[in-house]
Amino acid sequence: MKIYSxxxxxxxxxxxxxxxxxxxxxxxxxxxxxxxxxAPAALGLEVTAATELAVHDNESCNYVT
Numbered sequence: 934m935k936i937y938s939x940x941x942x943x944x945x946x947x948x949x950x951x952x953x954x955x956x957x958x959x960x961x962x963x964x965x966x967x968x969x970x971x972a973p974a975a976l977g978l979e980v981t982a983a984t985e986l987a988v989h990d991n992e993s994c995n996y997v998t
Contacts, residue, residue: 936973937983942966 943966947959973980 934978936978936980938966938970938980939983 943963945961946963947961949956949958951957970980
């Protein structure tokens with residue numbers, strides 16, 4: 934299994950959103966990425982730096998849909 938991550942993922946800061954009649958704080962926060970990357974490290978798995986943020990090309994996405 935290959936695991937990819939991109940340093941720009943830590944820059945993503947989603948805004949609060951309105952749902953079910955009230956405002957909610959997003960679960961996707963920059964600190965979550967740091968926590969998620971601890972799991973592969975604990976298992977001795979290598980995380981490769983992605984050179985692009987897109988994982989699949991358009992042809993692959995069209996095949997799935």
